[in-house]
Amino acid sequence: MLDPTVFAIPLFAILIFVELFLTFRLKSENYTKLDAFSSISMGLGSMLVGIVTKVVVFAVYSFVYQYRLFSFEMSLPIIVLLFFLDDFCYYWFHRLSHSIRFLWASHSIHHSSEKYNLSTALRQTWTGDLTGTFLFWIILPFIGFSPEWVMTMKALSLIYQFWIHTEVITKLPPWFEFVFNTPSHHRVHHAVQTQYLDRNHAGVLIIWDKLFGTFVQEDEKPVYGLVTNIKTHNPIKIAFVEWKLIFKDFKLKIPFTTKLKYFFMPPGWSHDNSRMTSAQMRERNIEG
Secondary structure: OOOHHHHHHHHHHHHHHHHHHHHHHOOOOOOOHHHHHHHHHHHHHHHHHHHHHHHHHHHHHHHHHOOOOOOOOOOHHHHHHHHHHHHHHHHHHHHHHOOOHHHHHHHHHHHOOOOOOHHHHHOOOOOOHHHOHHHHHOHHHHHOOOHHHHHHHHHHHHHHHHOOOOOOOOOOOHHHHHHEOOHHHHHHHHEOOHHHOOOOOOOOEOHHHHHHOOOOOOOOOOOEOOOOOOOOOOHHHHHHHHHHHHHHHHOOOOOHHHHHHHHHOOOOOOOOOOOOOHHHHHHHHHHO
């Protein structure tokens, strides 16, 4: 099947050039050559890996689809239902990718830039499907949505999320900000200030964050990147740096069950409390 994101590439390129022009006009320092090169390289690498992994994902979804509960005829109401269910699945995939370190090892790539622009949207993981993140959507073919439609809706969600990676757009009309994920909401998600950590996990609809208590309004100007930045523009290092750190922790001389926690506990967890999770940082900030 054809991936809709491939057809969106020319649009992505045009919008990046428009943003570059506006950034230049505003005399902003939000673009650097090396950072943009890293992000675009990560995007190209993700697409190449996806040529293989999407075949596997489609095969798994197709296998599950054989045992579906219902057989839907695709119509506008069914497509709308799929949209909401897909976005719901994305929210929990995204939220847990900030709460489970082996998922964070793939997702942290997207947060590794200290800049926030449209090229940052292209900074995608090479290992996400390999760690089974596609299983967050496994319920959809089991319910009765065809694998083609599930994967298409996932791709359309990613296309939507491209344009929200910008500082050029400040705020949109209140009704839009209330319902949809916007540049303002997503800037919060990419920020490293304590009050912003692990917030606004939405894909298309911000309503999930509001329902499940993870929404924060943009207030203080965001500072972007990771809590501890990796200071490299090498795409290979960016792709695997967090995996390298996990296995470094795994080699510590501690009980095996404790070693495993470095895979499954939140980022920042340590057996000796030498580091802090975002929840611990937030709690300490409140206490302070």
